[in-house]
Amino acid sequence: MKFFIDTADIDDIRDLASTGLLDGVTTNPSLIKKAGKDFIPLIAEICDVVDGPVSAEVAATDFDTMLKEAHKLRAIADNVAVKVPLTPDGLKVCKSLSDEGTQVNVTLCFSAAQAILAAKAGAAFISPFVGRLDDIGADGMHLIAEICTIYDNYPDFDTEVLVASIRSPMHIVEAAKMGAHVITSPPDVIRKLYSHPLTDKGLAAFVEDWAKTGQSIL
Ligand code: E4P
Secondary structure (H helix, E strand, O other): OOOEEEEEOOOHHHHHHOOOEEEEEEEEEHHHHHHHHOHHHHHHHHHOOOOOOEEEEEEOHHHHHHHHHHHHHHHOOOOOEEEEEHHHHHHHHHHHHHHOOOOEEEEEOHHHHHHHHHHHHOEEEEEHHHHHHHHOOOOHHHHHHHHHHHEEEEEEOOOOOOOOOOOOOOHHHHHHHHOOOOOEOHHHHHHHOOOOOHHHHHHHHHHHHHHHHHHOOO
């Protein structure tokens, strides 16, 4: 399972990259706004820090402008994956870019039907938003299960399921149980994966008992 981080905060990206567990980054216009930096140089900086795919999203919604923006984003670095919305024009851009050999992340997916279209358009990644579905009382992880099953039925689909809009460690665990290829998570949720109160309690006891032995390993 690949771990992507869902942020445009370069400090968080550097910090998590240093763990050696980070396989890529996803950004979106809202995350760029939150970062408060210029988009193009920021994506270049992120691409320097992380070897894996860095998703940079187009801002336009019509085919011609999205395609021009996509080419500009693609030129930033070899590891840019262009992110396009799941719309008819977005999928046309996806097909065109994937035919050129550019990785495309199709975003804002909320149904299995949409995920089928993205795979047929040659997307490298499909991003179903589980948290936003949960927010409206639907079952986000059920959608992941559906998409994994459908993609497994068609080995010629190369599209990876990228679980997005993650809100908790359990989303990540459930995604792993379903065999989703990638998760993209906010930094705080990735950090929560490390935590267990029994780990903290057990370590405190080991440290205390070791001190009582009066020994030193080094
Ligand atoms: C995915 O690529 C999106 O950037 C992201 O996961 C959206 O998550 P949100 O619903 O927390 O905004």
